Amino acid sequence: MRQMTVVVFGGSGFIGSAVVAQLVEQGVRVRVPTRRAEHARHLIFLPTVEVVELDINRAAPAALAALLDGADAAINLVGVLHSRRGAPYGPQFRQAHVELPRRIVAACAAAGVPRYLHMSALGADRDGPSMYQRSKADGEIAARSEDSVAATIFRPSVVFGPDDHFLNLFAAMQKWLPVVPLACAGAEFQPIYVGDVARAFVHALRDPKTRHQVYALGGPAIYTLAELVRLAGHWSHHRRPVIELPAALGRLQALLFELLPGTPLMSRDNLDSMKCDNVLDPAIQALTAATLGIKLTALEAVAPGYLSPHERLDDFRARAGR
Numbered sequence: 187m188r189q190m191t192v193v194v195f196g197g198s199g200f201i202g203s204a205v206v207a208q209l210v211e212q213g214v215r216v217r218v219p220t221r222r223a224e225h226a227r228h229l230i231f232l233p234t235v236e237v238v239e240l241d242i243n244r245a246a247p248a249a250l251a252a253l254l255d256g257a258d259a260a261i262n263l264v265g266v267l268h269s270r271r272g273a274p275y276g277p278q279f280r281q282a283h284v285e286l287p288r289r290i291v292a293a294c295a296a297a298g299v300p301r302y303l304h305m306s307a308l309g310a311d312r313d314g315p316s317m318y319q320r321s322k323a324d325g326e327i328a329a330r331s332e333d334s335v336a337a338t339i340f341r342p343s344v345v346f347g348p349d350d351h352f353l354n355l356f357a358a359m360q361k362w363l364p365v366v367p368l369a370c371a372g373a374e375f376q377p378i379y380v381g382d383v384a385r386a387f388v389h390a391l392r393d394p395k396t397r398h399q400v401y402a403l404g405g406p407a408i409y410t411l412a413e414l415v416r417l418a419g420h421w422s423h424h425r426r427p428v429i430e431l432p433a434a435l436g437r438l439q440a441l442l443f444e445l446l447p448g449t450p451l452m453s454r455d456n457l458d459s460m461k462c463d464n465v466l467d468p469a470i471q472a473l474t475a476a477t478l479g480i481k482l483t484a485l486e487a488v489a490p491g492y493l494s495p496h497e498r499l500d501d502f503r504a505r506a507g508r
């Protein structure tokens with residue numbers, strides 16, 4: 187069978203790296219553009235991967251055309267969690283979630299790339315309560331903006347795996363803080379394993395029935411935010427009391443985080459996203475998993491392994507041959 191070539195935008199990130207690894211296992215040739223080559227240094231030794239230092243936001247049309255030349259598909263996993271405020275969303279959300287996919291899809295059409303897989307998020311909604319959700323909804327419109335490029339859209343709930351951005355954060359917080367003051371403690375999530383999300387993308391590349399479809403993705407169980415924080419504390423052996431904050435205090439806490447230098451731990455927009463539960467209908471979930479060939483992995487089967495300090499040490503020793 188002819189070897190496929192796929193360009194993975196956002197391939198250096200948490201989910202992107204899992205997608206790239208599975209594509210490589212399948213013998214696919216992968217090109218990964220990154221704004222900084224060092225963000226993708228963990229990918230450069232993979233056998234069929236080419237890392238290209240290129241900022242898509244500023245790239246000349248000729249550079250984008252060269253990147254997509256001869257590709258069978260493009261996958262876009264670019265995303266940000268924070269943005270300055272704005273209506274309907276701030277400039278960072280506009281750039282990463284709306285303008286960038288529009289550019290990529292237009293470049294695919296110009297280069298004759300027929301297929302585009304797009305990462306959105308569960309809760310994407312033009313009228314949603316958060317800028318993140320509104321920008322993700324407009325990103326989906328951008329994903330479908332060229333008739334000659336068949337898009338497939340994925341909307342996962344929160345994603346877990348060894349380098350995830352949420353259970354690892356909850357574990358780290360409990361290592362350093364005596365208590366965890368938590369806003370939106372009752373918000374519900376349906377965490378899905380990063381390897382299962384990657385499998386969905388790889389499956390969709392080969393299955394023409396997935397063209398023009400939108401898939402909501404969730405794991406096998408639903409948890410509240412407080413339950414996830416407690417589990418992360420338990421598995422990392424640093425369990426601390428969780429203090430559920432009332433809405434006004436939670437908002438004040440988020441505002442304070444936004445005022446601190448660096449990436450905020452939590453923003454007011456993150457709280458707005460949690461006004462809607464991040465879960466899906468069980469019937470849809472089962473059908474989607476079957477359609478995409480995924481056997482859903484339980485949180486309990488994987489997360490203790492990467493959060494536990496003992497397991498981490500064993501893993502380090504095994505890698506060091508001791």
Ligand SMILES: NC(=O)c1ccc[n+]([C@@H]2O[C@H](COP(=O)([O-])OP(=O)(O)OC[C@H]3O[C@@H](n4cnc5c(N)ncnc54)[C@H](OP(=O)(O)O)[C@@H]3O)[C@@H](O)[C@H]2O)c1
Pocket residue numbers: 195196197198199200201202219220221222225226242243263264265266281282286305306307308341342343344345346351
């Ligand atoms: N993680 C989750 O729980 C979750 C849940 C639902 C949906 N999603 C969506 O899944 C996608 C991937 O998430 P992730 O957790 O893997 O994110 P991540 O680890 O933060 O990776 C983000 C990627 O996007 C690229 N990127 C970020 N800002 C960019 C910008 N302004 N211009 C160009 N490239 C930019 C980065 O590339 P370089 O730095 O190498 O350029 C990086 O490869 C995102 O669209 C996210 O919204 C994630």
